[in-house]
Amino acid sequence: MKNILITGGAGFIGSHVVRLFVNKYPGYHIFNLDKLTYAGNLANLRDIEDKPNYTFIKGDIVDGSFVQQLFAEHRFEGVIHLAAESHVDRSIANPLEFVMTNVVGTVNLLNAARNLWNGNFEGRRFYHISTDEVYGSLGNKGLFTEDTAYDPHSPYSASKAGSDHFVRAYHDTFGIPVVVSNCSNNYGSYQFPEKLIPLFINNIRNKKPLPVYGKGENIRDWLWVEDHARAIDVIYHDGITGETYNIGGHNEWKNIDLIKVMCRVMDRKLGRSEGESEKLITYVKDRAGHDLRYAIDSSKLQRELGWKPSLQFEEGIEKTIDWYLANEEWLSNVTSGDYLRYYESQYVKR
Numbered sequence: 001m002k003n004i005l006i007t008g009g010a011g012f013i014g015s016h017v018v019r020l021f022v023n024k025y026p027g028y029h030i031f032n033l034d035k036l037t038y039a040g041n042l043a044n045l046r047d048i049e050d051k052p053n054y055t056f057i058k059g060d061i062v063d064g065s066f067v068q069q070l071f072a073e074h075r076f077e078g079v080i081h082l083a084a085e086s087h088v089d090r091s092i093a094n095p096l097e098f099v100m101t102n103v104v105g106t107v108n109l110l111n112a113a114r115n116l117w118n119g120n121f122e123g124r125r126f127y128h129i130s131t132d133e134v135y136g137s138l139g140n141k142g143l144f145t146e147d148t149a150y151d152p153h154s155p156y157s158a159s160k161a162g163s164d165h166f167v168r169a170y171h172d173t174f175g176i177p178v179v180v181s182n183c184s185n186n187y188g189s190y191q192f193p194e195k196l197i198p199l200f201i202n203n204i205r206n207k208k209p210l211p212v213y214g215k216g217e218n219i220r221d222w223l224w225v226e227d228h229a230r231a232i233d234v235i236y237h238d239g240i241t242g243e244t245y246n247i248g249g250h251n252e253w254k255n256i257d258l259i260k261v262m263c264r265v266m267d268r269k270l271g272r273s274e275g276e277s278e279k280l281i282t283y284v285k286d287r288a289g290h291d292l293r294y295a296i297d298s299s300k301l302q303r304e305l306g307w308k309p310s311l312q313f314e315e316g317i318e319k320t321i322d323w324y325l326a327n328e329e330w331l332s333n334v335t336s337g338d339y340l341r342y343y344e345s346q347y348v349k350r
């Protein structure tokens with residue numbers, strides 16, 4: 001058995017990665033280390049929690065001595081690092097929390113891997129999951145490539161950029177066998193409903209206002225989360241040490257166009273008259289430092305490692321809406337308590 005550590009496995013993308021690895025690789029023992037912040041939810045993993053090759057560990061990557069002990073105890077051969085504070089709006093409200101988890105937490109993991117592996121890197125891998133937001137904002141033309149200079153604008157993207165730099169520095173300075181990927185916006189099941197797609201699905205379902213930032217003209221490149229998890233599998237196993245791979249769906253949408261598609265699909269699924277949900281659209285104050293456009297060139301990953309997205313967006317968004325409508329209990333559990341306080345502070349005062 002190879003012991004593999006996945007951090008942030010109770011979150012949105014992490015839970016899809018844990019599920020894929022536990023089911024596909026019976027020869028790996030997957031340890032899921034997660035602090036269970038508001039974004040972490042063990043209900044995301046109910047279907048695999050009893051598998052013999054899976055163990056959940058509740059813990060904080062900011063606690064360096066705890067992380068060291070964990071590595072010493074389980075002697076991980078691989079690390080797939082997803083744990084992070086991930087929401088841009090929250091980073092504007094509380095930047096330091098993002099520095100702690102995203103930068104300090106990442107350096108703690110790198111230090112623990114360095115200590116445990118102690119120069120013996122055969123069969124070892126430290127895979128850091130990052131975001132396209134580190135590249136900043138595009139104008140109307142062009143795509144982010146692996147060579148695009150970093151230019152983060154939000155405390156979230158600055159903290160992810162910082163962590164990426166540390167990961168690469170530990171490769172160059174200490175020889176840690178790292179690989180990094182930078183992915184575009186994900187959508188799909190189990191995403192916490194503070195992010196655009198699940199938030200708007202939930203609000204449409206409850207006939208609540210749809211808070212569109214600015215004029216709704218910002219553009220994002222959307223990828224189905226299970227395609228991201230497949231890319232992580234391919235890069236973990238076949239990516240070249242020291243390299244970076246961009247992951248994206250070649251699927252750009254202006255926010256307002258995407259929102260109108262969601263409204264139309266949901267009107268149909270909920271038996272509402274056409275145009276009913278669009279009336280919920282409410283333009284609100286723009287996000288500070290709001291990046292205009294993200295778009296990823298993932299040709300390196302496609303050419304060198306043979307990955308490509310499996311789902312067209314039209315099919316993916318239908319599947320995603322169906323999932324949230326069929327999983328009302330999951331949605332109501334995560335939208336009670338703290339969520340309501342967050343919602344008040346984020347939207348009611350706007």
Ligand code: NAD
Binds near residue numbers: 008009013085160186
């Ligand atoms: P998420 O917020 O849904 O999940 C993050 C997980 O990390 C949660 O389970 C949380 O409990 C855990 N966590 C947070 N702080 C922790 C700490 N100090 N110690 C241990 N665990 C902690 O995030 P996500 O959307 O699934 O993103 C996962 C990773 O992928 C992040 O690194 C993010 O930057 C990156 N990413 C996300 C997207 C996207 O569209 N969501 C796109 C590209 C890259």
Ligand code: DAU
Binds near residue numbers: 086194
């Ligand atoms: O690009 C990858 C990134 O995508 C990840 O690194 C982040 O973790 C992830 O949160 C996501 O960041 P965004 O800021 O692009 O995602 P979000 O869902 O917050 O917003 C998508 C777009 O929708 C963005 O232009 C802001 C807008 N928006 C968002 C919310 C929550 C609104 O107009 N209204 C809203 O209420």
